[in-house]
Amino acid sequence: xxxGERRMRELLEQIGPAMLxxxxxxxxxxAASQQARALLGREPDDLVGLDAxxxxxxxxxxxxxxxxxxxxxxxxxxxxxxxxxxxxxxxVPVRSVAWTDRDPTSAVTHLVVLTxxxxxLTEEAYVDLQQVPVATAQRVATDxxxx
Amino acid sequence: xxxxxxxxxxxxxxxxxxxxxxLTPRRRGLGLTVAALTAAxxxxxxxxxxxxxxxxxxxxxxxxxxxxRVGPVTRVLDRAGGIVxxxxxxxxxxxxxxxxxxxxxxxxxxxxxxxxxxxxxxLAVDTLVVVAAGTAPAWFASVSARFWEDLAIDAGVWLxxxxxxxxxxxxxxxxxxxxxxxxxVLDRAHDSVMVLDADSHETLYANDRTATSLGVxxxxxxxxxxxxxxxxxxxxxIADQVxxxxxxxxxxxxxxxxxxxxxxxxxETLSRVxxxxxxxxxxxxxxxxxxxREARHALEHHLAAIVDASDTAILSTDLRGTVQTWNPAAERxxxxxxxxxxxxxxxxxxxxxxxxxxxxxxxxAGSHQQFETRHHRRDGSVVDVAVTVSPIxxxxxxxxxxxxxxxxxxERKRHEQELAERExxxxxxxxxxxxxxxxxxxxxxxTLEYVNPRVEEVTGHPPERIREDPGLLLQRLRxxxxxxxxxxxxxxxxxxxxxSPLQRADxxxxxxxxxxxxxxxxxxxxxxxxxxxxDVTSRRQGERARAAALTHQRRAAAAxxxxxxxxxxxxxxxxxxxxxxxxxxLGFARTLETHGDxxxxxxxxxxxxxxxxxxxxxxxxxxxxLDLDRLARGALELHRSEVDLGALCEQVVDRLDxxxxxxxxxxxxxxxxxxxxxxxRAIDNLLRNAVKHTxxxxxxxxxxxxxxxxxxxxxxxxxxxxxxxxxxxxxEPFQQGPQAASDASPGTGVxxxxxxxxxxxxxxxxxxxxxxPVGARFYLRLPLDSDSPSASPTPGGDRTDGEDHDGRR
Numbered sequence: 001x002x003x004g005e006r007r008m009r010e011l012l013e014q015i016g017p018a019m020l021x022x023x024x025x026x027x028x029x030x031a032a033s034q035q036a037r038a039l040l041g042r043e044p045d046d047l048v049g050l051d052a053x054x055x056x057x058x059x060x061x062x063x064x065x066x067x068x069x070x071x072x073x074x075x076x077x078x079x080x081x082x083x084x085x086x087x088x089x090x091x092v093p094v095r096s097v098a099w100t101d102r103d104p105t106s107a108v109t110h111l112v113v114l115t116x117x118x119x120x121l122t123e124e125a126y127v128d129l130q131q132v133p134v135a136t137a138q139r140v141a142t143d144x145x146x147x
Numbered sequence: 148x149x150x151x152x153x154x155x156x157x158x159x160x161x162x163x164x165x166x167x168x169x170l171t172p173r174r175r176g177l178g179l180t181v182a183a184l185t186a187a188x189x190x191x192x193x194x195x196x197x198x199x200x201x202x203x204x205x206x207x208x209x210x211x212x213x214x215x216r217v218g219p220v221t222r223v224l225d226r227a228g229g230i231v232x233x234x235x236x237x238x239x240x241x242x243x244x245x246x247x248x249x250x251x252x253x254x255x256x257x258x259x260x261x262x263x264x265x266x267x268x269x270l271a272v273d274t275l276v277v278v279a280a281g282t283a284p285a286w287f288a289s290v291s292a293r294f295w296e297d298l299a300i301d302a303g304v305w306l307x308x309x310x311x312x313x314x315x316x317x318x319x320x321x322x323x324x325x326x327x328x329x330x331x332v333l334d335r336a337h338d339s340v341m342v343l344d345a346d347s348h349e350t351l352y353a354n355d356r357t358a359t360s361l362g363v364x365x366x367x368x369x370x371x372x373x374x375x376x377x378x379x380x381x382x383x384x385i386a387d388q389v390x391x392x393x394x395x396x397x398x399x400x401x402x403x404x405x406x407x408x409x410x411x412x413x414x415e416t417l418s419r420v421x422x423x424x425x426x427x428x429x430x431x432x433x434x435x436x437x438x439x440r441e442a443r444h445a446l447e448h449h450l451a452a453i454v455d456a457s458d459t460a461i462l463s464t465d466l467r468g469t470v471q472t473w474n475p476a477a478e479r480x481x482x483x484x485x486x487x488x489x490x491x492x493x494x495x496x497x498x499x500x501x502x503x504x505x506x507x508x509x510x511x512a513g514s515h516q517q518f519e520t521r522h523h524r525r526d527g528s529v530v531d532v533a534v535t536v537s538p539i540x541x542x543x544x545x546x547x548x549x550x551x552x553x554x555x556x557x558e559r560k561r562h563e564q565e566l567a568e569r570e571x572x573x574x575x576x577x578x579x580x581x582x583x584x585x586x587x588x589x590x591x592x593x594t595l596e597y598v599n600p601r602v603e604e605v606t607g608h609p610p611e612r613i614r615e616d617p618g619l620l621l622q623r624l625r626x627x628x629x630x631x632x633x634x635x636x637x638x639x640x641x642x643x644x645x646x647s648p649l650q651r652a653d654x655x656x657x658x659x660x661x662x663x664x665x666x667x668x669x670x671x672x673x674x675x676x677x678x679x680x681x682d683v684t685s686r687r688q689g690e691r692a693r694a695a696a697l698t699h700q701r702r703a704a705a706a707x708x709x710x711x712x713x714x715x716x717x718x719x720x721x722x723x724x725x726x727x728x729x730x731x732x733l734g735f736a737r738t739l740e741t742h743g744d745x746x747x748x749x750x751x752x753x754x755x756x757x758x759x760x761x762x763x764x765x766x767x768x769x770x771x772x773l774d775l776d777r778l779a780r781g782a783l784e785l786h787r788s789e790v791d792l793g794a795l796c797e798q799v800v801d802r803l804d805x806x807x808x809x810x811x812x813x814x815x816x817x818x819x820x821x822x823x824x825x826x827x828r829a830i831d832n833l834l835r836n837a838v839k840h841t842x843x844x845x846x847x848x849x850x851x852x853x854x855x856x857x858x859x860x861x862x863x864x865x866x867x868x869x870x871x872x873x874x875x876x877x878x879e880p881f882q883q884g885p886q887a888a889s890d891a892s893p894g895t896g897v898x899x900x901x902x903x904x905x906x907x908x909x910x911x912x913x914x915x916x917x918x919x920p921v922g923a924r925f926y927l928r929l930p931l932d933s934d935s936p937s938a939s940p941t942p943g944g945d946r947t948d949g950e951d952h953d954g955r956r
Contacts, residue, residue: 073494075494107469108466
């Protein structure tokens with residue numbers, strides 16, 4: 001386990017409702033961790049197949065789409081702030097760090113997204129997460145989600 | 148003016164051709180014919196009522212025809228009581244046959260009508276009703292077996308005919324309904340549909356859309372060629388289309404531009420020649436308003452042209468990152484052709500190392516993401532690029548793909564690198580410089596961007612303090628009013644050198660010479676100034692000392708030149724003043740020596756007296772020169788005694804050679820402690836000056852008075868006075884006044900100088916005032932109360948016969 005993976009796992013443990021999810025290239029949920037209950041009041045299985053954009057605040061869709069295409073067109077991870085709709089109808093301010101999972105030809109196969117409530121993420125943790133390499137994020141996501 | 152443009156068959160051609168096929172009426176006519184013939188063939192051999200049956204068939208055919216041509220007839224029969232009409236027809240037929248026949252025919256006609264106008268369920272009901280109604284009278288009128296036999300045969304035959312006819316009619320009515328529905332659809336169609344007679348060009352049909360697009364009413368269009376009521380097309384154009392359609396058998400595609408209040412509209416039309424069931428050749432037009440589509444296509448072409456011509460690499464991918472489009476600039480930048488790049492994945496193509504190693508996250512906000520990175524080219528080289536990534540959305544705002552714009556910034560990066568290196572070199576040089584090197588941004592606020600460490604050594608202020616208040620260093624940036632002593636240019640829009648004072652931290656003042664140069668932005672505004680300052684305090688002090696010395700030297704040289712000039716003038720004057728009495732003395736002495744013995748006593752006394760006066764003039768002149776010399780050497784001392792200046796003035800006037808002037812004495816006793824010989828000389832010089840420099844008939848007056856603790860002697864004349872340009876210098880040594888009387892010499896320039904010097908020795912003064920209204924007034928003022936000890940008091944008016952220390956009388 002390298003430093004990046006250790007740090008990411010520590011952060012996952014420290015940040016209570018840190019939801020890890022994977023999405024297909026269109027943004028639909030493929031899998032979501034158990035923290036979806038605490039974060040969004042939703043069952044992880046209920047999220048599967050759901051278009052993630054359906055849960056975004058309308059004013060944030062543009063920024064998330066920009067993050068989405070930046071993920072697709074570059075090797076970079078992205079960080080974006082937006083609001084997700086809770087099951088009770090309210091919106092939860094969140095910050096997501098996202099990576100791409102690609103096949104050997106570099107085609108995007110999945111998006112890996114770590115979503116935490118914005119007020120739960122310290123600047124230090126935020127900076128640390130930004131520096132987690134793609135491969136590490138993929139490994140952690142696979143381990144956590146069993147994908 | 149309409150225009151038409153031919154085009155090849157497009158994607159819409161097949162659907163339009165299908166519509167044309169559906170317009171073919173042949174099917175309806177064929178069905179009608181088959182139905183009628185079938186009914187006749189089936190009915191005739193089975194009945195004895197041949198004429199009646201033929202009549203029934205004929206009526207059915209008429210009704211079919213009417214129904215096909217003018218469907219409302221059937222509807223009238225249905226709604227207005229077809230039974231009544233049928234009964235009337237039956238009664239008309241009744242006149243040609245018996246009652247049985249009439250009733251039987253009635254049954255048949257009713258059944259035919261029912262088959263023509265009703266549904267199968269209604270047909271069954273109607274049949275029962277009519278048969279019941281028709282057979283009841285017959286039942287009561289004739290109950291012969293023959294009747295029942297004929298009735299059964301007729302009923303069976305006509306029922307069969309009715310059933311067949313009903314089947315056929317239903318089929319035909321269905322076809323008519325289809326045609327009506329089609330017509331209704333065409334009437335309300337979004338596309339324009341128009342049918343012309345191929346030969347006469349008469350409009351057989353036009354829907355509302357066609358009429359609207361042509362700007363006419365449907366009623367105006369139908370029955371006339373379209374070019375009669377509109378500007379669209381022409382006989383030749385339509386004939387040409389008909390010919391081509393006939394020749395090819397294919398639909399012809401054309402574009403028409405039709406006028407419209409909101410601007411020309413473009414219509415795409417398909418036309419085809421079809422033949423109707425009744426053998427009429429028709430040219431069928433189907434047109435669609437494609438203005439918006441064409442505008443969109445034009446815009447797409449423009450955008451495509453822009454993308455192709457752009458210097459920025461522009462590419463798009465799907466949501467897997469698979470390249471979909473790749474413009475020529477991308478080919479130039481990355482080396483991959485569009486054919487090679489499309490279908491590959493953008494990250495693997497441009498950022499293979501990024502995929503392998505992972506990069507730090509991009510923080511995203513807004514509608515697009517901009518950043519700089521390094522991309523790989525096809526040849527393996529790496530290029531610095533500025534990248535913009537933005538979403539491509541579908542019509543519903545959903546994510547459809549990725550647009551990526553990339554611009555080569557290698558050159559800029561190289562320049563930045565060079566700039567950074569230069570800045571490092573500059574910083575190193577600046578920090579080692581002897582002067583204060585600085586750079587100040589002026590806009591929007593005055594901010595010290597750089598100052599080297601030397602600033603603290605020169606000003607005593609640490610660099611941090613200077614950054615907080617750049618005005619501590621750059622006092623030239625303050626107003627001139629605050630620093631009027633600042634020299635040099637203070638303009639910020641031109642290079643310049645400014646020397647200005649600066650107060651050091653310890654309160655001392657130094658002078659800084661600032662060599663500054665402005666920095667401009669793209670619009671020519673001064674946004675910064677930079678320069679180097681040197682402490683020039685020592686140099687400035689040396690310069691000022693040198694300047695003072697130079698000034699002193701210049702003044703000394705001028706004084707020397709003046710002295711030489713004065714000496715020259717003085718020598719001329721002295722030689723004249725000496726020569727004149729000396730010549731007289733010699734002349735008188737030689738005369739006495741040669742002729743004295745023969746002279747009368749009074750003659751000798753006169754010569755001796757003259758000789759004595761000239762000798763005295765020589766003595767006075769020598770005294771003046773000697774006194775002036777003593778004054779210059781500071782070797783003259785005062786020997787005071789109390790003297791009555793009034794009496795002294797009278798004595799001086801008594802001895803004065805007035806040269807014919809009227810010298811008046813108006814004195815009063817004023818006793819003052821003075822060095823008598825010097826004051827006597829002063830008064831004598833004033834009087835001599837007056838008579839020398841005024842005409843012979845000029846009045847000269849000498850007065851004394853006591854005022855404000857001083858004794859004042861005034862010698863006044865009514866001559867020309869002293870010119871303004873020499874007033875300031877007439878008391879200077881060797882300065883000569885204006886030319887005196889014609890027989891007088893200009894003098895030595897010593898007399899008035901001695902007057903002032905003697906007055907000063909007595910703490911008094913001498914001055915000149917112009918007369919009123921003319922003339923000159925010379926004053927000698929001496930203090931009455933002098934601290935200097937008196938020598939030997941002398942009685943007023945008595946001349947002291949003492950000698951100066953140098954023995955001069």
